[in-house]
Amino acid sequence: MSIAIVWSQHLVSWTVDIGIVAIVVGMLLCVARLWRGPHIADRAMALDTLGIHTIGLIILFTLRIGSLVLFDGILVLSLLGFAGTLAVAQYVARPHIRAAAADVQKDPDD
Amino acid sequence: MIHIILDILTVLALLFGLFFMFIGALGLWRLPDFYNRMHAATKCITLGISGMLIGTVVHLANVRPAAIEPHSGVAAKTQAGTSAVGAITKAILVIIFQVVAAPVGAHMLSRAAHLDRAAQWEGTLSDELAEDSAGGGV
DSSP, X not given: OHHHHHHHHHHHHHHHHHHHHHHHHHHHHHHHHHXXXXXXXXXXXXXXXXXXXXXXXXXXXXXXXXXOTXXXXXXXXXXXXXXXXXXXXXXXXXXXXXXXHHHHHHTTTO | OHXXXXXXXXXXXXXXXXXXXXXHHHHHHHSSSHHHHHHHHHHHHHHHHHHHHHHHHHHHHOXXXXXXXXXXXXXXXXXXXXOHHHHXXXXXXXXXXXXXXXXXXXXXXXXXXXXXXXXXXXXXXXXXXXXXXXXXXX
């Protein structure tokens, strides 16, 4: 019985070890897209995905080191990633929306 | 016995989440244009973070008899004064927030990219938003 419990605990720790490798490879792919992305929206999306992968890394470290000190970071990271995405989207879209609004205002006069 | 079942559930949820997070990052690198990459990243990342947090919640709820005394396990009270109940609450909050926020952010970002005329894949079949707004509307 106790041997089986130890075996399943080892299963969890092996999964955490494999998962750290997978998350780090995913973070490298995100950084590559952040480097190359042809449009600014590509870079914003890569940064958001990088933040999500950091949340995953914090989760795996929490399971690995057995301490909850890092766990508050997941709330902060998810909120900041969403705020950054919205800020970049507004930065990209606002000149076009202003130009369209100016056209609509100008059209009746012409 | 219950500990073994909860451990196996933890492993399954973690593997589910890790699979989707890795697929999301791979699609972010491999797919041809911005809209395809947005599709891969958003859906997969939402499922991935939900799966990993569910695995963490199951692991934190898996209190072992040896973990009752302090400083000996995740499920016991830790040095920083945070408890497993608080961590489970935060995990559920993050799951709800991601499920609400990821589609909103993806919609706003793809709308901004479409307004800015981001390059489209040459195999794109139709762009109905451009056809609808050809009269000058946004």
